[in-house]
Amino acid sequence: MAETIRPTGLDAQGFMEREGSLARVADAFRPAVAAARDRLLDVFGGRLHSAYLYGSIPRGTARVGRSDLDLLVALREEPTGADRDAVLSLSAAVDGEFPQVDGVGTLLYGKERLLSDLERHDLGWFVACLCTPLLGDDLAAQLPRYRPDSLLARETNGDLARWLPHWRERISAAEDTEEARRPLVRFLSRHLVRTGFTLVMPRWQGWTSDLREMAEVFAAFYPQRGAQLRRAAEHGYEPVGDSDVLRTYTDDLGPWLATEYARVHGVKAPRPED
Structure with a gap:
């Protein structure tokens, strides 16, 4: 594994620190x-x-x-x-x-x-x-204190497979303009980066909300997909209205990530609204 960013966001006992004030x-x-x-x-x-x-x-x-x-x-x-x-x-x-x-x-x-x-x-x-x-x-x-473990990973982002059909519907229903696609690229980019990060979070043993850091941490464990998540992190901050980006998310990166997530952490428990 390539050298990665040093874990952050935990206190001396290994619990996640609250961010923001x-x-x-x-x-x-x-x-x-x-x-x-x-x-x-x-x-x-x-x-x-x-x-x-x-x-x-x-x-x-x-x-x-x-x-x-x-x-x-x-x-x-x-x-x-x-x-x-x-x-x-x-x-x-x-x-x-x-x-x-x-x-x-x-x-x-x-x-x-x-x-x-x-x-x-x-x-x-x-x-x-x-x-x-x-x-x-x-x-x-x-509420209890939390550690960056597999249970937390599963219950926060272990439902990507259920989201993908809804994303495809939203994309199909959106106007065929860059302006209409740009918010979708921003939203999906952020969701995928955070999902990629929490996939590896228990192995990294830390927390960050910075999209670029999330992508770098992910890339250290999945270098073959690292470039994709780095690009998604950039689009999360500076979205483009590119239909090809959305298609890559729903047809390639998203399905792969959903399958790998289920393999590693399992699937999120269903909610009543599901």
Whole structure:
């Protein structure tokens, strides 16, 4: 195996450290974060259990005008269709008002699902390790600490085979323009890079959210596919509207990665919505 990046993201006991903090939010993004926080309180009031930031903004790596604002909201009960509509409206309003963010995405769940046994090593891990508390009582206090093991790999990204048909449908339904394809390339690139990384994460024994680092770690274990994942990492940051890129993802890299993932870690436990 070629020399790889030294493992990071773990504490002295080998547990994954939580990434991000409100202190790392750049001044340019603070007004958008404050607006989102206040409007979540206005919309949900006492039904809101907690809210979190995740992604590049709380990690301090966001680019003005290029990075999106990512939120996770936990309600005290399961969200309704009206709740999801309200979150979509809130996200669109904040996105339209603050040009320093390029899109606002909000995940919405009930507290009990986030704390459930089924989600312990997926959404639970996500809250405990990748989310920065913004409002309310931090659910991480009710969740375990995590190691970068095969169970975590399986339950976070072991469902790629189920996603591939949906991706093909989305690509077929999209307009035949570079502008329409560019967001798809960005989304699929990031998903594939993260899946490639978690495939080798238990062997590497570390964590990173940097796409380029993820690709380099993967390439050290799968050099024959390394160039593909490196390109995908670049497209995750600077997407192109190229139909050939999408075709490669759904017909070559994606199927290979899904098969290898199932061989190494198994398949993610089905969720009710599956």
